[in-house]
Amino acid sequence: MDDNILEMRSITKTFPGVKALEDVSLTVRRGEVHAICGENGAGKSTLMKVLSGVYPAGSYDGEIVFDGDVCRFSGIRDSEHVGIAIIHQELALVPYLSIAENIFLGNERRGRGGLINWNKVNAEASELLESVGLRENAITPVGQLGVGKQQLVEIAKALSKDVKLLILDEPTAALNDTDSAHLLGLLRTLQERGITSIIISHKLNEITAIADNVTIIRDGKTVETLSLHAGEVTQDRIIRGMVGRDLESYYPERESHPGEEVLRIEDWAVKHPTQDRLVVDHASFSVRAGEVVGIAGLMGAGRTELAMSIFGRSYGRHVSGQIFMHGKEVRTRTVTEAIDNGIAYATEDRKKYGLNLIEDIRRNVSAAGLGKLSRRGWVNSNEETKVAESSRKSMNIKAPSVSSIVGKLSGGNQQKVVLSKWLYTDPDVLILDEPTRGIDVGAKYEIYTIINDLVAAGKAVVVISSELPELLGTCDRVYTLSAGRITGEVPVREATQESLMALMTKERELAA
Amino acid sequence: MTRTVPPQAGQTPPNADFTPTPAGQSGSGDLREFLRSNLRTSGIYVAFVAIVALFAFLTDGTLLSAGNVTNLVLQYSYILVLAIGMVIVIIAGHIDLSVGSVVALTGAVSAVLVIDRGLPWWVGILAAIAVGLLVGAWHGFWVAYVGIPAFIVTLAGMLLFRGLTLQVLDNVSLSPFPAEYREVASGFLNGLLGGYGYDTFTLVIGAIAVAGYAVSNWRSRAARVRYGQPVESLALFVLKVVAVGAVVMAFAWQLANARGLPIVLIILGVLAIAYGLITKNTVFGRQVYAIGGNLSAATLSGVKVKAVNFWIFVNMGFLSAVAGVIYSSRSNGAQPAAGEMFELDAIAAAFIGGAAVTGGVGTVVGAMVGGLIMAVMSNGMSLLGVDQSIQSVVKGLVLLLAVAFDVYNKRRAGAAR
Numbered sequence: 001m002d003d004n005i006l007e008m009r010s011i012t013k014t015f016p017g018v019k020a021l022e023d024v025s026l027t028v029r030r031g032e033v034h035a036i037c038g039e040n041g042a043g044k045s046t047l048m049k050v051l052s053g054v055y056p057a058g059s060y061d062g063e064i065v066f067d068g069d070v071c072r073f074s075g076i077r078d079s080e081h082v083g084i085a086i087i088h089q090e091l092a093l094v095p096y097l098s099i100a101e102n103i104f105l106g107n108e109r110r111g112r113g114g115l116i117n118w119n120k121v122n123a124e125a126s127e128l129l130e131s132v133g134l135r136e137n138a139i140t141p142v143g144q145l146g147v148g149k150q151q152l153v154e155i156a157k158a159l160s161k162d163v164k165l166l167i168l169d170e171p172t173a174a175l176n177d178t179d180s181a182h183l184l185g186l187l188r189t190l191q192e193r194g195i196t197s198i199i200i201s202h203k204l205n206e207i208t209a210i211a212d213n214v215t216i217i218r219d220g221k222t223v224e225t226l227s228l229h230a231g232e233v234t235q236d237r238i239i240r241g242m243v244g245r246d247l248e249s250y251y252p253e254r255e256s257h258p259g260e261e262v263l264r265i266e267d268w269a270v271k272h273p274t275q276d277r278l279v280v281d282h283a284s285f286s287v288r289a290g291e292v293v294g295i296a297g298l299m300g301a302g303r304t305e306l307a308m309s310i311f312g313r314s315y316g317r318h319v320s321g322q323i324f325m326h327g328k329e330v331r332t333r334t335v336t337e338a339i340d341n342g343i344a345y346a347t348e349d350r351k352k353y354g355l356n357l358i359e360d361i362r363r364n365v366s367a368a369g370l371g372k373l374s375r376r377g378w379v380n381s382n383e384e385t386k387v388a389e390s391s392r393k394s395m396n397i398k399a400p401s402v403s404s405i406v407g408k409l410s411g412g413n414q415q416k417v418v419l420s421k422w423l424y425t426d427p428d429v430l431i432l433d434e435p436t437r438g439i440d441v442g443a444k445y446e447i448y449t450i451i452n453d454l455v456a457a458g459k460a461v462v463v464i465s466s467e468l469p470e471l472l473g474t475c476d477r478v479y480t481l482s483a484g485r486i487t488g489e490v491p492v493r494e495a496t497q498e499s500l501m502a503l504m505t506k507e508r509e510l511a512a
Numbered sequence: 513m514t515r516t517v518p519p520q521a522g523q524t525p526p527n528a529d530f531t532p533t534p535a536g537q538s539g540s541g542d543l544r545e546f547l548r549s550n551l552r553t554s555g556i557y558v559a560f561v562a563i564v565a566l567f568a569f570l571t572d573g574t575l576l577s578a579g580n581v582t583n584l585v586l587q588y589s590y591i592l593v594l595a596i597g598m599v600i601v602i603i604a605g606h607i608d609l610s611v612g613s614v615v616a617l618t619g620a621v622s623a624v625l626v627i628d629r630g631l632p633w634w635v636g637i638l639a640a641i642a643v644g645l646l647v648g649a650w651h652g653f654w655v656a657y658v659g660i661p662a663f664i665v666t667l668a669g670m671l672l673f674r675g676l677t678l679q680v681l682d683n684v685s686l687s688p689f690p691a692e693y694r695e696v697a698s699g700f701l702n703g704l705l706g707g708y709g710y711d712t713f714t715l716v717i718g719a720i721a722v723a724g725y726a727v728s729n730w731r732s733r734a735a736r737v738r739y740g741q742p743v744e745s746l747a748l749f750v751l752k753v754v755a756v757g758a759v760v761m762a763f764a765w766q767l768a769n770a771r772g773l774p775i776v777l778i779i780l781g782v783l784a785i786a787y788g789l790i791t792k793n794t795v796f797g798r799q800v801y802a803i804g805g806n807l808s809a810a811t812l813s814g815v816k817v818k819a820v821n822f823w824i825f826v827n828m829g830f831l832s833a834v835a836g837v838i839y840s841s842r843s844n845g846a847q848p849a850a851g852e853m854f855e856l857d858a859i860a861a862a863f864i865g866g867a868a869v870t871g872g873v874g875t876v877v878g879a880m881v882g883g884l885i886m887a888v889m890s891n892g893m894s895l896l897g898v899d900q901s902i903q904s905v906v907k908g909l910v911l912l913l914a915v916a917f918d919v920y921n922k923r924r925a926g927a928a929r
Contacts, residue, residue, distance in 0.1 A: 315813060335814040344814070353812055356805035358872050367802055368813040370795045377794045380741040421813070 004033055004065075005030040005165060011050055011062035019045045021220045022061070028165070028213075033187055033197045035211035037226075037242055039412070043220040044200050048098045048167055052086045053079040056338055067164065082218050083164030087154045087171065095143030100125035101143050103157045128156040148179030155186065159195075166190065167198045170438070172206060176466065177297055184210045202440060205385035216241035243442045251473030252445065254452040258476060259289035261327065262460040263343070263429045268321030270302075270309040279305045281484035287429055287460040292451060294471035294492075295464045296500050297481035304348055306481065307431045311345035312338040325428065328449040339368060342428035346418045348437060348464070350411075354418045357407030361399060362388040364406050364417050369424040391420035396446060414445025419450060429460040436470065448474055468497040480504045541694040556866055560881050560888075567892030577894050578770035581763065586698065586842065588887035589776045590615065590835040592880050594858035595865070596787045597831035599879035602862045603791075604824050605746055605804040605871030606655065606662035609860055610647075610669030613833045615851030616677040617643050618836030623686040623846030626693060639656070640840075641794030641833045647673060648829020652822035662825075670855070676849050695775060697842035702772020710768040717773055718764025721781070724755040729753060787876045789880070799822060804871030860907070861886055864914040886912070 006028040013021040014381055021043045028034045038044050049055050051064065053073030064071045066082055073079045077376035090323050093102050100122045109124065113115040118398045125138035134152040142150060148501050151171055154177035158166055166186075172180040184206060187197050197356065201207055207214055208228060216223040216238065223241050227232045263284040287293045297303045308315035310323060312335030322329055332338035333510075338345070347353035355364055365388040366373055373384050388402040395416040399409055406417055422430060432451070436444040451474060465471050471478050471492075478495055480488040567575045594611050601608045621643045622636035647669070654665040688694075705712040729749070736743050744752070767773060791797040799820045802810040811817050825908055835854070840846050865882025867874030886907060893903045 205587065214723060242801065277597070302846075311812070312814075334816075335812060336816065339814045347812060352806075353808045356802055356809055356872065358805050358868075359801065363798070367810070367815075369799055374795050377796060379793055379795055379798060381737050386739055 001032045004028065005067060006051075007063075007065040008051065009063040009065070011047065011051055011060055011064075013046055013055060013060040019220055021050070024062075024217065024220070025157065026215055026222070027225070028196060028198060031191060031194055031196055032212040033191055033199060033210055034260065036198060036200045036209040036216040036217060037214055037238055038217035039242055039442055042217045042242075042440075045169060046220075047217065048086060048169060048198075048200065051079070052076055052084060052112075052167065076445055080161055083162060084167065085158035085161060085163040085165070085496070086167040087151070087158065087169065089170040091147070091150050091154055093142045093150055093153060094139055098139045098141055099129065099136060099153055099156075100138040102153060103128060103138075103160050105157075107161060124160070125156070128159055129153075131159060132156045133182065133189075146179075146348055148175045148183070151175065151183060152186070152292055155190075159190075160435040163195060165196045165198065165357060167200075169200045170202065171199065174202060180206065180256055184410075194448070203440070204238055207238065207268050208233070208235060214238060236237075239441055242440070250441075250445065250448075250469070252452055254455070255454075256291070256476050258291040259458065261286055261288050262325065263287045263462075264308060264327075266305065266322045266324070268310070268323075269319035270305060270316040270321075273316050278311060278319065279484050282320070283481070283484070283486045285479050285486060285489070287462055289428075289458045289460050290455045291477070292461045292463060292475045293477035294478035294503055295462060295481055296313050296466075296468060296471050296478050297464075298466070298504055301481045301504065302484040303481055304433055305484075307345055307433055307462070307464060308347075310338070311335060311343060311431065325456075339425050339427070340428075343424055343431070344368075344422035344427035344429070345431045346422055346435060348433035350414055350418050355406050355414060358405065360403045360427060361392060361397065361409075361417055362402040362403055365402075365420045365424060367393050368421050372424070387424060388420070391417075391424070395420050395450065410438040410440075410443070412446065415443070415447060419447075423454075427459070429462065430454065431462040431464070433464045434466065434468075435463060436465075468500055471500070472497065480506075482506050522582035555921070556864070556878055556881050556885075559914070560885050563885055563888055563892075567888055567895075571892060571895045574895050575888070576766065578766045579898070580891070580895070581766040582770040582774060584887055584891050585774050585777050585780075587882065587891065589697070589774075590782050590838045590842070591854065591857045591861065591887070592780055592853060592883045593783060593831055593835040593838065595648065595861035595879040595883040596783055596876055597828040598855075598858040599862040599865065599874045599876055600787070600791065600800060600824055601662070601828050601868050602859070602867045602869075603804045603871060603874045604800045604821065605807070606821070606824070606860065607665045608651070608662065608825070608828050609855050610651070610666040610673055611828065611835070612851040612854035612856075613670045613677065614644060614647050614829065614832035615836040615839055615854055616848070617647070617673045618833040618846075619840030619850055620677045620846040622693075622837060622840055624680055626689060627686045627845070633690055636689075636693060637696075637837050640837050641830065644831075644833020644836065645826055645831040646829070647832070648826035649821075649822070651829065652825035654717075656818040656821035657824055659860045675852075679847060681848050683847055683848060685847045689841060689844055694841050694844055696779075697776050697838045698773040700772040701778070702768075702777060710765070711772040711832070712768070714768040714773040715761075715764055718761050721764075722753075722760050722845070725756060725760075726753045727844075779838070783831070784876065784880055791876050796820065796823070801872055804873070806872075857883075857886060860911045864911060866918060868918075870916070882914075885914075 004027050006026070008024065008026040011021050011024045012019070024043065024047055026036075026047065032222055036044050036047070046055075050060050053075050056074045057072035064073075066084065071079075071082060094105065097105065103125050104121055108116055109121055111120065122138045129136060129138060132152045132155050134149055134156065136145065136149065142153060155166070171183055175183065187199070187210060190197065199207070199211065211228055213225055213227050214233070215225045218241070226238070226241070232420065250486065264286045268280055268283045269278055270280040271277065283306060285293070285295075295303050295306070305315050309318065310332060312332055314335060323332055324330070325343075330341045332341060332343060351357060356367065362385055366384045370379060373379055373387065385402060391397065392399065392402055397409070397413050397416045397420070399413060406414060409417065435451070436447050439447065451463070455461055463474055473497060475492050478490050478492055478500060479486050480490070482504050487506045490499065490503070564575070594615070598608060598611065618640035622640040625631045625639050626633055626636035651662070651665055651669055654660045655662045702711040702713055705716060733743050733749060743749070791800065799810065799815045802813065802815055803817055804822060807817065836851070839850060843850065860873060861883035862879045863869070863882070864885055865874065865878030865880070867879065889907060889910065890903060893906065
């Protein structure tokens with residue numbers, strides 16, 4: 001009667017000095033959508049690596065039973081062979097190859113004489129694309145697709161291998177709402193075809209919407225498996241399991257006392273670096289001391305482009321616009337000028353643009369403020385250590401010492417390092433681009449607390465986010481951005497998700 | 513007061529009756545503890561000591577004999593100079609394939625001025641350095657401001673400057689340099705303080721170096737204590753200083769017993785200390801590592817990437833010129849084919865010394881030890897009469913294994929999460 005497609009029993013995986021997984025068990029029923037929740041670093045990804053054979057049999061203790069057989073995978077090929085496919089957070093597609101070539105990469109359909117019959121391959125690929133609801137030509141290079149569509153190509157690739165169990169690691173982290181909805185709908189469709197899915201996600205609303213069961217992992221141990229059918233399990237209930245405590249609220253309380261205006265942008269227009277179109281279309285906005293201002297916009301609305309072009313013209317070609325700090329016009333033509341004028345910008349992709357992952361905490365914290373740590377070009381490395389050490393304590397960065405390599409920290413702690421770096425430059429205004437992306441619930445709360453401390457100390461903060469609840473929970477005012485234009489300015493107590501969304505999509509409807 | 517040596521490789525020195533000094537051996541329990549805590553960076557030193565010990569044993573101590581130690585310094589100095597510049601280029605994520613050609617060109621310019629035109633020796637040196645700086649600025653311009661990958665720019669430079677060398681020399685070798693010029697690579701400082709069969713001056717300089725090392729280490733340790741930083745135990749600290757002191761003094765003793773302190777060793781020592789400090793303790797040095805570690809993050813942290821990249825190549829040009837002067841001085845002339853394959857030796861030294869192919873990792877000291885490993889192997893094998901072809905095979909394998917070991921180490925460290 002119990003038809004379990006997968007049972008992982010008492011999995012224990014130890015790395016030198018760290019017990020990543022301890023006695024973890026996971027049971028997945030055939031044909032269900034099973035969610036795995038846990039804070040970053042809880043061991044979700046490690047568990048999936050054990051399952052998919054990245055960590056070969058023998059490197060862990062415990063037993064994997066798939067489809068009734070005990071499995072001992074020595075590599076990904078083995079797990080793929082029995083029908084397990086894993087789609088990682090970072091997509092593994094080759095941008096210059098076509099969709100069809102990517103789908104059959106490593107699994108090429110060879111015809112007579114070992115040659116590939118491209119017509120046949122493309123036809124097969126088209127069928128697969130149809131089954132995942134992607135209307136694209138199979139010979140289109142993958143690099144021309146958006147992230148959402150690439151995700152679908154990955155799924156089509158998995159389907160081409162007759163997958164029985166599909167594992168998705170944070171599939172919607174980089175997707176907008178439409179693409180996310182499509183992807184989750186697709187999981188339902190696949191479910192009807194008898195394909196079981198495991199989905200790892202931080203987005204609890206998605207989990208409660210789509211999953212049949214959810215297994216919660218905390219500190220490398222299974223906490224519980226909850227059935228979501230009865231409808232009694234709420235997001236709060238899952239969070240309690242993940243963090244082991246009740247979060248009174250997602251967002252810490254803050255009293256708002258806005259002061260003088262710090263930053264004002266007027267008539268800011270920026271062109272795409274290569275195309276002749278405005279990405280930021282004559283935008284104006286301002287922030288006051290002690291105030292958190294949100295910028296809401298869908299993907300492609302120009303949020304990041306707006307911020308980066310202000311921050312030392314790091315994006316696009318400048319067309320027009322002025323920047324005023326404390327009422328006086330300033331130039332920010334280079335990053336150095338922007339920093340000198342008291343502007344700091346924490347990027348949305350901290351691994352790619354924010355951190356030197358192979359260096360330690362100390363050198364990352366000092367990276368933007370070396371001028372303050374040096375005399376005539378010579379760095380005072382003891383002072384540097386002191387600064388980093390005090391950041392580590394005040395920001396509660398969880399690492400044994402400031403000599404820990406940043407690449408090995410969890411997302412939340414990496415973000416705290418980024419914030420430490422910018423705080424050391426002592427800016428007047430901080431622009432935080434997706435400050436909590438890919439960060440677990442507990443660390444998110446800490447980041448919000450840090451933001452509150454900053455405005456309490458009289459800083460001005462701009463938060464760019466695609467999560468509307470986050471903006472509503474942290475900001476005083478929200479600007480909406482659509483197709484590069486500011487389409488609205490709403491005090492947060494008058495704003496709802498619906499009203500913001502209406503403003504964020506305004507321009508598009510006009511254009512349509 | 514000074515003598516010069518003909519530049520033949522692998523000469524067997526006359527006084528071969530010699531027992532290995534403590535420099536060749538290591539391995540007390542405390543030391544192992546210390547090394548383990550610094551394993552990532554210490555692997556290279558262990559390997560160096562092992563290779564020295566191996567060849568000292570195979571050559572019955574000849575490798576560490578007074579005359580041969582001196583020869584080692586004279587023979588490989590220019591590669592070590594190049595390795596310093598190269599490791600900085602590599603840390604920033606670039607490569608320089610042109611240094612061999614630049615060594616030839618700078619030597620050629622110097623030779624034309626001094627030998628052909630009869631200008632004073634120092635004019636030749638200054639002109640060579642000016643040419644090196646110009647070449648560096650040329651590379652820096654294309655890499656930093658135009659954005660062409662350094663591999664391409666310096667590959668072009670390799671051809672370009674080799675061609676210019678032939679032009680400058682009109683396709684013939686020039687020789688000989690005046691005695692003053694030859695002093696740079698083959699001269700010695702000795703007898704300044706007298707001595708009894710050995711040179712006191714060399715020993716005094718060695719002692720000053722050891723004292724300087726001890727004092728600067730003590731001061732940085734004291735500063736760390738002041739800032740509440742963890743430091744190694746006092747016993748371990750003393751052990752470290754004594755060990756380094758013993759090695760340096762043994763080395764100085766061997767030099768003192770031969771011909772005294774080579775001038776080129778002084779040049780090398782000054783460069784090593786200066787660049788060690790620049791890479792470790794200056795804003796410029798930090799920015800080099802930041803660029804190599806994550807270019808985008810460095811840009812968005814306010815690092816002036818273009819300027820830093822430009823000066824990295826200007827500096828490489830400068831050090832190529834220094835190597836060019838040393839090499840032309842040592843070979844007592846300029847040849848059209850001078851410096852061929854030097855770039856590969858310098859690159860190999862940097863990688864054996866722990867630099868990462870992807871940039872962001874590496875040290876000046878590491879690169880110099882990497883260069884010394886190559887030097888000791890070539891020299892040792894020459895002493896043993898190993899054929900050049902086999903030497904090349906062995907060096908190739910050592911380079912491959914050194915990087916493989918590094919990759920393996922990193923993977924093991926990376927598996928921790």
